[in-house]
Amino acid sequence: MGTAMTVIDDAPAEVRACGELERQRHRRPEGRDRFTISEVADYTGLSAHTLRWYERIGLMPLVDRSHTGQRRYGPRDLDWLDLVGKLRLTGMPVADMVRFAELVRQGEETVAERERLLSAHREDVRRRIAELRSTLDVLDYKIDIYADARRRASEGASRT
Amino acid sequence: MGTAMTVIDDAPAEVRACGELERQRHRRPEGRDRFTISEVADYTGLSAHTLRWYERIGLMPLVDRSHTGQRRYGPRDLDWLDLVGKLRLTGMPVADMVRFAELVRQGEETVAERERLLSAHREDVRRRIAELRSTLDVLDYKIDIYADARRRASEGASRT
DNA sequence: CGCTTGCTTGGAGTGCACTCCAACTCTCTA
DNA sequence: TAGAGAGTTGGAGTGCACTCCAAGCAAGCG
Missing domain, CATH: 1.10.1660.10 (Multidrug-efflux Transporter Regulator; Chain: A; Domain 2)
Structure with a gap:
């Protein structure tokens, strides 16, 4: 069967x-x-x-x-x-x-619903990609701040 | 304190x-x-x-x-x-x-480690974005297949 | 004054996605 | 043919990130 x-x-x-x-x-x-x-x-x-x-x-x-x-x-x-x-x-x-x-x-008669399910999920994935990308900006911003702080600190140290 | x-x-x-x-x-x-x-x-x-x-x-x-x-x-x-x-x-x-x-x-003396932590996480996020994008291709492919199947089915029905 | 609404706490409970256990049976190599 | 190393099952356990509960205090309103 x-x-x-x-x-x-x-x-x-x-x-x-x-x-x-x-x-x-x-x-x-x-x-x-x-x-x-x-x-x-x-x-x-x-x-x-x-x-x-x-x-x-x-x-x-x-x-x-x-x-x-x-x-x-x-x-x-x-x-x-x-x-x-x-x-x-x-x-x-x-x-x-x-x-x-x-x-x-x-079987075959559920094709339309399967399509709907996957399409909805695709939208979900697209949304999450956008979300992640926007977070990447924040991360870049933070990391820059830290890099600056580190640079300033080591300069200060070497000038002492 | x-x-x-x-x-x-x-x-x-x-x-x-x-x-x-x-x-x-x-x-x-x-x-x-x-x-x-x-x-x-x-x-x-x-x-x-x-x-x-x-x-x-x-x-x-x-x-x-x-x-x-x-x-x-x-x-x-x-x-x-x-x-x-x-x-x-x-x-x-x-x-x-x-x-x-x-x-x-x-405090300040952990700035370097914080930077490392966030940088590592940023790489992680980048990797996940790439991963999600590649899945999007598979999803598109599947959805196309289903859309085709649906189209064929409804054509067949109308021709009956 | 009593009532409702919102806040407090420690600890217990929930839902998800595994992950492992005990007590086997089966397969493969020497 | 013996032993190591796979595979089998139902059910219990784990880790994560909440989520809720009970019991109690505090403020504002009619």
Whole structure:
């Protein structure tokens, strides 16, 4: 039955790879398509604990199992975790990500709502970027003050 | 005794005001210079609980009191809270802000370290801005996909 | 004078996102 | 075939940043 996530529109490598200089400790192994939990932990930077927890709370589709019951993650699972990682990085609450995962599970008829959800989040991210930038100005201002103070202090000292 | 913060180099209004479209619910009242906790809560957007808590943990200098023991915040307290608000907005952990507050309390000889602390944080903020921007690309990509899917779906429906 | 509203305190409680534990079973290498 | 090192589970624990509570004091108003 259809627990496999059917509607992960997989982003092409160019999009997937941009940014993130070393957040992903290890490149995704080519050639294989079933990965153990520790390989995935390594790849995503999440702990194995967290991966299991994501599954429990419905943030991951139920992961495929080996004949003995151990998890075997596939390429679509990694794609999904890439996206989740991005959303997490931008501070989307886990509850919202779970909501998104539910929509994906429900299939094509939720596309409009998914779009709305991501668009709202995009606005959020834009707002936060602007906020951060404005703080950067304050930080620059403060740091200048301190640099001046330090310069004056060392000049005073050398003149003594 | 010198619990009053002596080294808040106050940023001029241009720097203080930029960004933050409506984060500060109320303009700082002009003319007066002693504010109750609820006025300050209103001004900063923090709760009175949080303001007291900041003081307890050493993130605020001990605030002046009225003859009956109630807090009376002064302009420098508001300046300090403006800065703390900025740092908080950029995700600086409370523990780091407390460390910074301690340095400020210790006086001029900690200027170099304060500069280092803020510079490090500035790099952090820069990194996070870059990160957010790269996520924005992924978001745009996804949203496009959904928009396309939606368009195709409604076209198909109208052709039926 | 009584009532409402606002302030005080220490300490307990909340919500989020993990993070770890105990007590196993399974896989791999020698 | 033995032992090390992975993986499994439900549930409890952690750290952070608040957030609230109870009990009490103080000021202003009709």
